[in-house]
Amino acid sequence: MSTAAPKGLQDVVANESSICFIDGDKGILSYRGIDIHELAEKSSFEEITYLLWNGALPTAAELNDFSHQLAAARQIPDDVIAFLRNVPKTASPMEVLRTTVSLLSIYDADEKSTLHTANIRKSFRLTAQIAMIVAIFDRIRKGKEIVKPDTSLSHAANFLWMLNGEKPSETATKALDVALILHADHELNASTFAARVIAATLSDLHSAITGAIGALKGPLHGGANEAVMHLLYDIDKAGEDPVEHVRKMLANKEKISGFGHRVYTTEDPRATHLRKMSEDLGKDANPKWYTMSRQIELFVKEEKKLNANVDFYSASTYTTLGIDIDLFTPIFAISRISGWCAHVIEQHDDNRLIRPRADYTGPAWPAPYVPMEQRSSQTKPYPPKPSA
Numbered sequence: 161m162s163t164a165a166p167k168g169l170q171d172v173v174a175n176e177s178s179i180c181f182i183d184g185d186k187g188i189l190s191y192r193g194i195d196i197h198e199l200a201e202k203s204s205f206e207e208i209t210y211l212l213w214n215g216a217l218p219t220a221a222e223l224n225d226f227s228h229q230l231a232a233a234r235q236i237p238d239d240v241i242a243f244l245r246n247v248p249k250t251a252s253p254m255e256v257l258r259t260t261v262s263l264l265s266i267y268d269a270d271e272k273s274t275l276h277t278a279n280i281r282k283s284f285r286l287t288a289q290i291a292m293i294v295a296i297f298d299r300i301r302k303g304k305e306i307v308k309p310d311t312s313l314s315h316a317a318n319f320l321w322m323l324n325g326e327k328p329s330e331t332a333t334k335a336l337d338v339a340l341i342l343h344a345d346h347e348l349n350a351s352t353f354a355a356r357v358i359a360a361t362l363s364d365l366h367s368a369i370t371g372a373i374g375a376l377k378g379p380l381h382g383g384a385n386e387a388v389m390h391l392l393y394d395i396d397k398a399g400e401d402p403v404e405h406v407r408k409m410l411a412n413k414e415k416i417s418g419f420g421h422r423v424y425t426t427e428d429p430r431a432t433h434l435r436k437m438s439e440d441l442g443k444d445a446n447p448k449w450y451t452m453s454r455q456i457e458l459f460v461k462e463e464k465k466l467n468a469n470v471d472f473y474s475a476s477t478y479t480t481l482g483i484d485i486d487l488f489t490p491i492f493a494i495s496r497i498s499g500w501c502a503h504v505i506e507q508h509d510d511n512r513l514i515r516p517r518a519d520y521t522g523p524a525w526p527a528p529y530v531p532m533e534q535r536s537s538q539t540k541p542y543p544p545k546p547s548a
């Protein structure tokens with residue numbers, strides 16, 4: 161009898177963690193036990209990052225010190241800036257981010273250490289640097305001057321400042337800050353699990369984050385927010401009815417990006433906030449993207465009983481904030497770095513190699529070693545038939 165875990169490790173509990181609690185049936189998400197709705201309303205990205213890394217909310221003095229440390233870490237080695245200037249301008253920002261984080265490890269004084277204190281130092285640096293890399297590469301590829309970081313600004317405001325070269329409005333800063341809070345951690349999602357697997361070999365933080373960025377990039381994970389906006393643009397460009405377009409996609413057995421979730425069987429609590437943000441921002445700017453999104457959401461819910469996930473309304477939210485589509489997933493990474501770091505630190509602090517088993521389905525042992533002259537391509541079992 162097979163002892164294999166369910167396909168895709170659905171519902172498998174792979175390790176203990178004290179960072180993030182999710183009840184997918186009740187639509188509950190919390191960081192260190194504190195409900196995401198309360199955090200979205202009352203907190204800041206700096207404060208939830210402190211919470212994720214330290215296990216409890218900071219005092220005013222601790223938050224002040226933490227925010228200063230994060231702002232002071234806004235430094236990128238000259239060689240890395242030179243790399244960003246030389247990378248093809250057509251490269252996707254997610255590829256550039258993944259490769260630059262890998263490159264940064266070479267310049268990091270704590271590169272090899274997996275000690276808690278070294279991991280915290282590196283977490284400050286990487287959290288500050290990831291936001292900067294996204295903004296710097298975007299300006300370089302558009303032929304614009306790089307904007308120097310402003311240490312007086314919050315993490316969210318400094319990113320918008322470095323991206324746009326003008327001081328951001330309070331509305332834009334608040335919207336981005338809330339989006340960063342909402343995306344910061346989500347238990348053992350694919351990118352965090354990838355980071356923990358890498359960390360568990362006692363490899364370093366930069367390696368784990370490089371792998372995590374690679375995992376986040378995929379369209380079944382963080383890459384879905386860009387796919388949502390491409391869908392909205394395509395529908396708009398063709399002048400089609402959003403519901404009819406999505407109806408056809410479902411009839412063709414196509415997946416609709418931004419819907420469905422491995423853990424939530426009810427509304428993703430983050431989508432509740434992003435829906436509202438998309439609507440509110442749309443009222444002041446252009447309500448088109450929110451209106452189309454809402455039509456699609458109601459139809460997909462009715463037709464397929466699928467809920468919008470965190471990626472669905474972040475697409476219209478970011479577009480209404482004037483952000484380019486291919487920066488959506490990098491912005492997810494700008495937030496999720498806080499959670500990835502928390503998980504790598506937790507893994508290194510109490511490590512054991514993560515090494516599961518596979519349920520072997522190949523030819524039975526001992527399979528014959530057929531001499532070359534007797535082999536034929538007809539006898540090869542691979543690649544498997546599409547239905548297999």
Ligand SMILES: CC(=O)SCCNC(=O)CCNC(=O)[C@H](O)C(C)(C)COP(=O)(O)OP(=O)(O)OC[C@H]1O[C@@H](n2cnc3c(N)ncnc32)[C@H](O)[C@@H]1OP(=O)(O)O
Binds near residue numbers: 168381384420
């Ligand atoms: C930050 C994040 O990572 S949130 C998720 C972002 N990803 C997306 O939005 C991509 C679209 N969604 C999906 O592909 C999936 O819902 C996932 C990857 C999120 C979850 O995947 P799984 O738990 O493996 O579910 P799975 O893909 O097996 O789907 C189960 C059933 O629901 C259907 N389904 C799931 N999501 C969708 C969707 N977005 N559109 C249409 N049908 C869907 C599947 O076709 C499948 O139907 P079937 O049983 O008739 O074959």
Ligand SMILES: O=C([O-])CC(=O)C(=O)O
Binds near residue numbers: 345346349422469470
């Ligand atoms: O938890 C997941 O599988 C995906 C997700 O929503 C996230 O990473 O935020």
